Amino acid sequence: MDPNQQQQQLHVVFLPFLAQGHMIPITDMARLFARHGVKSTIITTPLNAPLFSGKIDRDAQLGLQIRTHVVEFPAAEAGLPEGCENLSRANESFEMVVTFYKSMELLRRPVEELLQQWRPDCLVADFPFHWASESARKLDIPRLYFNATGSFAMCLCECLNRHQPHKRVESDSEPFLLPGLPHEIRVTRGRIPGEFRPEVNDDDPSVKELRDLMLESEVTSYGVVVNSFYELEPGYPEHYKHEMGRKAWFIGPLSLSNKDDMKHKAERGDSAAAIDRHESCLRWLDSKEPNSVIYICFGSIPIPFNADQLREIAAALETLLSRQISFIWVVKKEEWLPEGFEERITEGGKGLVIRGWAPQVLILDHGAIGGFVTHCGWNSTLEGVCAGVPMVTWPLQAEQFLNEKLVTDVLKIGVGVGAEEWSIQERKIIVGREEIQSAITRVMVGEEAEEMRSRARKLKEIAVMANEEGGSSYFDMELLVQELTDLRDKRNNDGCSKS
Numbered sequence: 081m082d083p084n085q086q087q088q089q090l091h092v093v094f095l096p097f098l099a100q101g102h103m104i105p106i107t108d109m110a111r112l113f114a115r116h117g118v119k120s121t122i123i124t125t126p127l128n129a130p131l132f133s134g135k136i137d138r139d140a141q142l143g144l145q146i147r148t149h150v151v152e153f154p155a156a157e158a159g160l161p162e163g164c165e166n167l168s169r170a171n172e173s174f175e176m177v178v179t180f181y182k183s184m185e186l187l188r189r190p191v192e193e194l195l196q197q198w199r200p201d202c203l204v205a206d207f208p209f210h211w212a213s214e215s216a217r218k219l220d221i222p223r224l225y226f227n228a229t230g231s232f233a234m235c236l237c238e239c240l241n242r243h244q245p246h247k248r249v250e251s252d253s254e255p256f257l258l259p260g261l262p263h264e265i266r267v268t269r270g271r272i273p274g275e276f277r278p279e280v281n282d283d284d285p286s287v288k289e290l291r292d293l294m295l296e297s298e299v300t301s302y303g304v305v306v307n308s309f310y311e312l313e314p315g316y317p318e319h320y321k322h323e324m325g326r327k328a329w330f331i332g333p334l335s336l337s338n339k340d341d342m343k344h345k346a347e348r349g350d351s352a353a354a355i356d357r358h359e360s361c362l363r364w365l366d367s368k369e370p371n372s373v374i375y376i377c378f379g380s381i382p383i384p385f386n387a388d389q390l391r392e393i394a395a396a397l398e399t400l401l402s403r404q405i406s407f408i409w410v411v412k413k414e415e416w417l418p419e420g421f422e423e424r425i426t427e428g429g430k431g432l433v434i435r436g437w438a439p440q441v442l443i444l445d446h447g448a449i450g451g452f453v454t455h456c457g458w459n460s461t462l463e464g465v466c467a468g469v470p471m472v473t474w475p476l477q478a479e480q481f482l483n484e485k486l487v488t489d490v491l492k493i494g495v496g497v498g499a500e501e502w503s504i505q506e507r508k509i510i511v512g513r514e515e516i517q518s519a520i521t522r523v524m525v526g527e528e529a530e531e532m533r534s535r536a537r538k539l540k541e542i543a544v545m546a547n548e549e550g551g552s553s554y555f556d557m558e559l560l561v562q563e564l565t566d567l568r569d570k571r572n573n574d575g576c577s578k579s
């Protein structure tokens with residue numbers, strides 16, 4: 081690139097929260113920006129960089145202007161165990177999770193120094209970096225806010241915040257209407273996100289303070305980039321922009337936007353962990369009939385399921401084998417499973433248990449996968465949509481119960497397993513084997529399953545089109561790059577006329 085072009089090129093800096101559910105979409109976003117001619121720099125810490133640097137290096141070798149910049153993360157200074165640089169390592173207790181969120185403050189000084197040195201044209205920072213809007217504004221850099229969920233959940237949260245309907249019900253299980261939204265959405269107090277729950281906020285005022293700072297930084301940022309597409313959340317992008325008054329660009333689904341090959345997909349989220357595994361996994365899937373395998377995965381953060389719950393899941397899956405429904409079940413490395421279960425199901429290749437990190441997108445895309453049991457993390461929800469598979473929704477915490485509503489009530493591409501308990505601690509309410517079997521059967525076989533599958537496939541086609549030239553996400557991406565270019569030019573002109 082000649083020096084003139086280099087000067088013309090926009091430079092965007094990306095600051096993802098230290099959790100796979102955030103680093104995965106932001107890495108994809110940085111790569112997408114680079115494909116639109118932008119110079120992209122991702123800031124992360126030493127133990128997180130290897131999780132995605134393989135992809136970045138390959139893109140750079142292809143000639144894209146993209147790189148990772150590593151800054152130290154002094155975990156011990158924040159009161160975290162040495163080497164605790166990722167939310168998945170901090171999930172041992174609620175207090176540790178809060179400490180981890182608060183520790184993002186430690187990145188403020190090094191990031192501000194880098195911004196001062198680089199003077200980029202934009203900073204895309206995740207929601208826990210509430211200080212980023214101010215850091216960017218001091219240098220006249222627009223900060224874009226990202227929070228790894230869709231506009232449906234963001235609109236519902238704003239509605240809860242504005243109207244406080246959850247404060248007017250008698251019990252946690254009494255349904256109430258969320259007013260003023262594009263659909264009639266009813267929820268219960270027992271299933272709304274933690275920030276609206278007294279039991280999560282009241283003991284420690286600093287938790288509320290942190291939450292308020294993060295919410296405020298959405299409003300004070302220049303705008304919001306959303307990993308979604310207009311057609312997925314009918315009416316909500318418009319509601320988010322016009323009713324809530326946010327400047328926003330819908331540029332997803334980011335899992336599709338770089339048209340990744342098998343190697344990229346296999347490495348998604350953990351370059352090292354999944355790489356050896358994906359071939360055996362695909363071979364196993366190749367041996368199965370189309371739509372005959374259910375994929376079960378509860379995201380990247382270890383879930384405190386107790387032995388009783390794991391026993392119920394295992395029993396349901398074993399019963400379903402006799403009905404020609406096979407499975408891939410992703411469990412954490414150290415998770416307990418009933419005695420003899422793994423041996424029994426591995427024998428004859430009946431089912432597959434993956435311990436640790438699974439190549440999720442690659443698995444979901446395989447024709448043998450007929451359904452997905454998901455915790456409704458936003459990335460997983462989108463990946464299910466992009467694979468065109470119906471889902472069994474099993475939300476656990478965060479905004480996952482809201483995402484469930486989109487899947488089951490609005491898009492009608494999934495059924496709930498009947499999860500009722502919002503908790504980040506070990507759960508008390510067990511979902512029984514009959515409920516699990518029945519929900520999986522509903523999405524895998526029969527007329528209802530076919531109807532959901534056909535709706536899911538249509539959405540998949542729309543998701544692909546959204547990312548093609550002329551598609552809604554492509555269009556928003558172009559608008560965003562143009563706006564950032566105009567802002568940069570205006571800044572430069574203002575600078576010239578002042579000097």
Ligand code: UDP
Pocket residue numbers: 100101102104348349377378379380381410436437438439440441456457458459460461463
């Ligand atoms: N993921 C994966 N393999 C795993 C577990 C998770 O590839 O074994 C990926 C998954 O594809 C998704 C992300 O990790 O992109 C999880 O994000 P999500 O928002 O679904 O849930 P979270 O982990 O943030 O709760």
